[in-house]
Every structure is written in structure tokens, then in C-alpha cells.
Amino acid sequence: MNKATPKRQAAPRPSTLADRYAAIRQQSLDLAAPLSAEDCQVQSMADASPTKWHLAHITWFFETFLLERFEPAFRPFEPSFRVLFNSYYKGIGAQYPRPQRGLITRPTLADVKRFRADVDERMQALIAARPGDAEVEALVSLGLQHEQQHQELMLTDIKHAFSFNPAAPAYARRWPISRVQPEPMRWFAHAGGLVEIGHDPVLDGDFCFDNETPRHRAFVEPFEIASRPVTYGEYLAFMDDAGYARPELWLSMGWDWVQSGARTAPLYWTRDGDRWLNHTLQGTVEIDPHTPVCHLSYFEADAFARWAGARLPTELEWEHAARALRAPASGGNFADRGAFHPMPQTKTIGDEPVQMFGDVWEWTASAYLPYPRFRPLPGLVGEYNGKFMCNQFVLRGGSCATPRGHVRASYRNFFPPDAQWQFSGLRLARDL
Numbered sequence: 001m002n003k004a005t006p007k008r009q010a011a012p013r014p015s016t017l018a019d020r021y022a023a024i025r026q027q028s029l030d031l032a033a034p035l036s037a038e039d040c041q042v043q044s045m046a047d048a049s050p051t052k053w054h055l056a057h058i059t060w061f062f063e064t065f066l067l068e069r070f071e072p073a074f075r076p077f078e079p080s081f082r083v084l085f086n087s088y089y090k091g092i093g094a095q096y097p098r099p100q101r102g103l104i105t106r107p108t109l110a111d112v113k114r115f116r117a118d119v120d121e122r123m124q125a126l127i128a129a130r131p132g133d134a135e136v137e138a139l140v141s142l143g144l145q146h147e148q149q150h151q152e153l154m155l156t157d158i159k160h161a162f163s164f165n166p167a168a169p170a171y172a173r174r175w176p177i178s179r180v181q182p183e184p185m186r187w188f189a190h191a192g193g194l195v196e197i198g199h200d201p202v203l204d205g206d207f208c209f210d211n212e213t214p215r216h217r218a219f220v221e222p223f224e225i226a227s228r229p230v231t232y233g234e235y236l237a238f239m240d241d242a243g244y245a246r247p248e249l250w251l252s253m254g255w256d257w258v259q260s261g262a263r264t265a266p267l268y269w270t271r272d273g274d275r276w277l278n279h280t281l282q283g284t285v286e287i288d289p290h291t292p293v294c295h296l297s298y299f300e301a302d303a304f305a306r307w308a309g310a311r312l313p314t315e316l317e318w319e320h321a322a323r324a325l326r327a328p329a330s331g332g333n334f335a336d337r338g339a340f341h342p343m344p345q346t347k348t349i350g351d352e353p354v355q356m357f358g359d360v361w362e363w364t365a366s367a368y369l370p371y372p373r374f375r376p377l378p379g380l381v382g383e384y385n386g387k388f389m390c391n392q393f394v395l396r397g398g399s400c401a402t403p404r405g406h407v408r409a410s411y412r413n414f415f416p417p418d419a420q421w422q423f424s425g426l427r428l429a430r431d432l
């Protein structure tokens, strides 16, 4: 065997819509490749879905929202899939119950792959038949961004499923974990004032979800924000200071959550003698104090911030800071450089290291609400985002599992405050 390692070249970015479609669809199959059919079947909790379901659902999206509408003489690949793989679109019709997705043993994984291949062939024919059709292009782009969201969910969900296996299986031995700069956390001050928030095609690229619009003005008080996310080492200091036993640090609902679950550590931490172990996509590893702490609920992030004499940033502050720092919105780690090759997430502004994107989704203090004058997308895809604007908090920045190129400064992720299984951490902010 030749021991010389050839230099890995970044794959060229696909330029046409057909190329982008093929590349992103293939990436989903690549993500499932390390998994067995049994792995792809399992559902570990109601919030998580089987890999097989994800692969079918993201295909259902293209069949339902594009082929059914634009394909002459449309016939579904299999009529029952309309219900089985409909996630939450009431306008489309009935949905199979989410908590029971792991019970769908038929179609098999091989059947789902045949479904994907059939839809891909028909989608490429549709794209070729309607060049320059703005409506088709917009829906294909939405479907591809939707697929990328599910690619991250495939990873978070299989990680959760593997956490129940005493053999501690690894999804990939070389899953990248980015470290923070070794220097102490730095603080960046912002004068605040009237700022513009929301998607800007010049700054953020052409695509955005409807919840990032419309761009609008908002008033921000003077604040300062940390140069990087909070690390495992810093979170361990909170735990060692009895962080989980001090009700004064917690929101009322958060303290109830700690008590009801008898919680003493974040999700995936296990005690081994005098050290903590952590379940990761690499398998079980020791806690690394220099990597961003991950899998925190909003309650844990908020309690840590209070303990640290700080607070969570609002999403307005976060976005304003990300734009002001001109941090690179390159997204997560796994695409373009081969599936599992880490890329540096830090950019230096002057001599100030900044780490804003692609480590962990960062909880903000902001409830997930519509922007002023928000309108959902027209048509049946209008159910995509707007109807979830209740009882959830906004997260910003993307994670190590977010596909590269998927995240931007205006991107608004959202989850309920007790959710832990996403790659979620925090960044500190303070009033000035």
C-alpha cells in the first residue's frame, strides 16, 4: 500500500440546479451508508425519527410538492406513502403518528431506496423540462434545504438511538469536533441602536426560509458578546459548583425539569470513577474541556449563563454581532471536504479570534416569534415554519452536524426549551 496520503481536494461546488439536486440527494445516502438496515429502522423516542423514515420523508417532499403539481400524468410511486411519510402538513392530508414511525417495517430500507431513485429520475426530468421556471427552482431549492435539515436530524437521531446501546457503537470513528481557541474568552462590545435584522440576499445569499423575513429595523441596547461558545471545561465548573442543586440559578420551569428528571449533568454524560465520559458520534470519549459544550437544554444554557454572571444573547444581538464580526458563515463540518474532515471554524478579525458558526446551535433568549409583517410561504408549503411559532426558543449559528453552506447569519433554528438531543450549546452575553 502506498503510504503517501494524497492531498484531499475540496469538491467543486455544484453550479446548476440539477447538479445541486444530485449532490445533496447523494449526501443523504452517504450519511446513511455507515448504518445497517436495523440501525435505520430504530426510533429511540417520539421526537426522533428512524433514518429510513428521514430518507423516505425528504423524498416524499419532492414527490408531493413538485412532481404531483408539475409532472404531466402524475402517478405516485406508492399511494400509501402519502400518509406514511407526511410529517405535519395538514393541507396534504392525514399523517401516520410520529411516535410510531419506528413501527413502519414495510416498506423496507431497500424499498425506500427504490422510491428515492424513482423520484430522483423524475425530478431530474422535471428540472430539465422546465429550465428557468422560477417557481420550480424555488420549490426545488426549498426541498434541498429541507433535505439538509433532515441530514442533521439523521445524525442527532441516530446518536440518540446509539446512546441506548451498552456496546457504545460509533457512527464514525473520525467525527470532527472543533476546539475553541486556547485563549480565554474575549468580549466584543456593541453600541447598539437601531439595526437591521433579517435575511439580506447580498449578505446571506439568495435562499432563505420564510421565518427569516422580512428584514426589518429593531432597537438593540448596548451589549457585549463572547468570542466563542462555552466549553465543556467551563460547564464542568458550573456542575462542580453545585449548579444542578441550586434553584436560584434556574427558571421555575427549568428547576421543575431538573427535579422531575433528577438531573445532575447534561444529556450523554456518564460518570466513570472520578471522570466524566461523553457519548458522541465517535463512540464514548472522555469529556474534552476545550470543545464547545453540547446537548444542553435551554434551561441548562440559561442556568449556566446566570451562574456565570451573564445571560443568553437575544437573537437580534446574536445576528447583529455575527454581521459586525464578519465571521464566516461556512456552516458545519461534514460536506465538501469529505464527510468527516474538520474545518477551522475560527476566523481572526485583526488579532481577535472569533468563533460564531458551525460548532453548536446556540440558544438565544428569544422566543420563536414572527418578525413584523411576516407572511408564510404561499401554498401548501406555508405550513413549513410559521405554525410552530409558540413555546419554542430560537437557536443560531449551526453545529458540527449542519451541512456546509446551509447556515447563515439570518438563519433561525427553533426547539422547545427542554430539547437536549440537538447539537445545542450557548454563548454568553452581558449588558453594557
Ligand SMILES: [Fe+2]
Pocket: 057, 087, 146, 150
Ligand atoms: Fe421535514
